[in-house]
Amino acid sequence: MSDLILEMVDISKTFPGVKALQHVNLSVQRGEVHAICGENGAGKSTLMKVLSGVYPHGSFDGSIVYDGKPAAYSSIRDSEKAGIVIIHQELALSPFLSIAENIFLGNERSRAGLIDWNATNVEAAKLLRRVGLAENPATKITDIGVGKQQLVEIAKALSKDVRLLILDEPTAALNDEDSAHLLDLIRGLREHGITCIIISHKLNEIRSIADNVTILRDGRTIETLTVHPEDSDEVSEERIIKGMVGRDLQSRYPDRMPEIGDEVLRIEDWTVHHPLEHSRVVVDHASLNVRAGEVVGIAGLMGAGRTELAMSVFGRSYGHNISGRIFKRGEEIQVRTVQQAIKHGIAYATEDRKRYGLNLIENIKRNISASALGKLAQWGWVDSNAERLIADDYRKSMRIKAPNVAAITGKLSGGNQQKVVLSKWMFADPDVLILDEPTRGIDVGAKYEIYTIINRLAGEGKAIIVISSELPELLGICDRIYALSAGRITGEVTSESADPEQLMQYMTKES
Known part of the structure; x- marks a missing residue:
C-alpha cells in the first residue's frame, strides 16, 4: 500500500x-x-x-x-x-x-x-x-x-x-x-x-x-x-x-509616527445588561477615551464584554437597560440609535463581517455606498454613476482584488471582504471608527495592508478603537490599550510600556 x-x-x-x-x-x-x-x-x-x-x-x-x-x-x-x-x-x-x-x-x-x-x-x-x-x-x-x-x-x-x-x-x-x-x-x-x-x-x-x-x-x-x-x-x-x-516582511506591523490631538470621544460609567437575562451585567461601569490620531486597543478574553461594549456604544445595537454618558469633543451626545451614532460620526466595523458587516449577495459598489447613500442622492435618487466612480476609487486605493465593483462581495476572499467593510465606513467619513477583530481570519499579507489602512486613518486625524484577541497585534499597532475582564476595565497601559504578560494579568483580574 x-x-x-x-x-x-x-x-x-x-x-x-x-x-x-x-x-x-x-x-x-x-x-x-x-x-x-x-x-x-x-x-x-x-x-x-x-x-x-x-x-x-x-x-x-x-x-x-x-x-x-x-x-x-x-x-x-x-x-x-x-x-x-x-x-x-x-x-x-x-x-x-x-x-x-x-x-x-x-x-x-x-x-x-x-x-x-x-x-x-x-x-x-x-x-x-x-x-x-x-x-x-x-x-x-x-x-x-x-x-x-x-x-x-x-x-x-x-x-x-x-x-x-x-x-x-x-x-x-x-x-x-x-x-x-x-x-x-x-x-x-x-x-x-x-x-x-x-x-x-x-x-x-x-x-x-x-x-x-x-x-x-x-x-x-x-x-x-x-x-x-x-x-x-x-x-x-x-x-x-x-x-x-513572495517577499520578506521585515516587520509584521508598519511603522507609524503618531500625531495625537485633542480628545474626540469619552465614555463614562457605561453599564450594559444582557438583552435577555436582564439581571446580568455584561459591561460594568466602563470608562475610556480616545483622541484624534490615536489608536486605542481593547484587550480581553472571550466573554469579557468587548463586543458588547462596542455595539452598545454604536447606537445601542446591543444590550438592555444601558446607562452612562458619551461625550464627543467635550459635549455630551445621545446615541440611542444606529442612525444617531452615524450622524455623530461614530462607526462600528463588526467582527462578523459575513453576517452583519456586508450584504454578501450584493456587489462591491452597493456595499461601499450603503453607509452613506445620502451623500449620493439627488432629489431622492441615488446617482449610480457617482456611486460607481466612488466605489471604484476605493477598490483601487484599498487594493481590493476584484475585476470591477460589480463583483459579488460574497465571492471575495476574507481579506478583500474586510477591505470592503473598511471602505464602507471610510466613505461615511466618521470621526471615530471602532474596529472589532479587523484581521480575524485573514492572512499576514492582508493583515499588513489593514494595519497600513488603520495608520492612514489615524494620520488623517480619526480616532480609532481596535478590539483584538491577538495581544501582539494590539501591542504592534496601538498607542494605548485598555484591558477588560468580566465587563470591567481593569487596567490601562501604553503600548511602549506594556507586555503580553502584564496585559494577561489585567485580562484575568477578577475586579
Whole structure:
C-alpha cells in the first residue's frame, strides 16, 4: 500500500474572469497532518472544494487519486462515502436542533423506517466523549459556544467513518484555550490513523502541529516544506510568510509616527445588561477615551464584554437597560440609535463581517455606498454613476482584488471582504471608527495592508478603537490599550510600556 493517501495533480479551476487554481499539485501522506497556507484568495478553500466534490468532477481540470484509485466525485455525499469529510470555516450546524440531531443529520440512525432516538443519543454521547466534549446530546447547538460547536462538527465527521478530515480555519473564531484543545484533538486523530488537512492563517499553530506545509500563492503551488520538530527554526514563520507573499516582511506591523490631538470621544460609567437575562451585567461601569490620531486597543478574553461594549456604544445595537454618558469633543451626545451614532460620526466595523458587516449577495459598489447613500442622492435618487466612480476609487486605493465593483462581495476572499467593510465606513467619513477583530481570519499579507489602512486613518486625524484577541497585534499597532475582564476595565497601559504578560494579568483580574 502506498504511503500517499492523496495526490492532486495539475488541478486548474476557473471562474468567470478569475483563474482560481493553476496547475496545483498536492501530495498528502497517510496518517499525517498536512497544512495548507497562503494569502486570502490564494486558492486554498477552492482546492479543498474541488477535492470534496463541492466543485464536481468535470468542472475543473486535472486529476485526483485517493487511496490509490482515481477519484471523480460529483457531490459531497460521494466524497463522504469514500471517507473524506470537510469542515468549513462557516460551521454547517442547525442552531435549533440538538447536538445529536446535528451529528446524524443526513446520516440518521433508524429502525423500521423510523428514527431510533435512543440509539441516536447513545452513539452521539460516545462520539462526544471521543472529542472530549461533556455535553448532553439533547442540548441545542444555540446553547453552546463556538469552540464546542467546532468539536460537534468533528464528532459529526467521526460518525461518517472519516479517513481524511479537512479543516478550514478551525481555530479562527476560538480563544486560546479552545484552540489548544482542538489542536490536541487533531493530534489524537493522527495517532488513530486519521489523516488531516488543515487550512490556517495562524502560523504558530501550523508549526506546532503540521508534518508538512504546502504553500499556495495566486492559485499556484509554490512549495511544500517538511516540519522537523527538533529543528523549529528550519521552517520558521518568516520562511512560510516569504513563500505566501513572495517577499520578506521585515516587520509584521508598519511603522507609524503618531500625531495625537485633542480628545474626540469619552465614555463614562457605561453599564450594559444582557438583552435577555436582564439581571446580568455584561459591561460594568466602563470608562475610556480616545483622541484624534490615536489608536486605542481593547484587550480581553472571550466573554469579557468587548463586543458588547462596542455595539452598545454604536447606537445601542446591543444590550438592555444601558446607562452612562458619551461625550464627543467635550459635549455630551445621545446615541440611542444606529442612525444617531452615524450622524455623530461614530462607526462600528463588526467582527462578523459575513453576517452583519456586508450584504454578501450584493456587489462591491452597493456595499461601499450603503453607509452613506445620502451623500449620493439627488432629489431622492441615488446617482449610480457617482456611486460607481466612488466605489471604484476605493477598490483601487484599498487594493481590493476584484475585476470591477460589480463583483459579488460574497465571492471575495476574507481579506478583500474586510477591505470592503473598511471602505464602507471610510466613505461615511466618521470621526471615530471602532474596529472589532479587523484581521480575524485573514492572512499576514492582508493583515499588513489593514494595519497600513488603520495608520492612514489615524494620520488623517480619526480616532480609532481596535478590539483584538491577538495581544501582539494590539501591542504592534496601538498607542494605548485598555484591558477588560468580566465587563470591567481593569487596567490601562501604553503600548511602549506594556507586555503580553502584564496585559494577561489585567485580562484575568477578577475586579
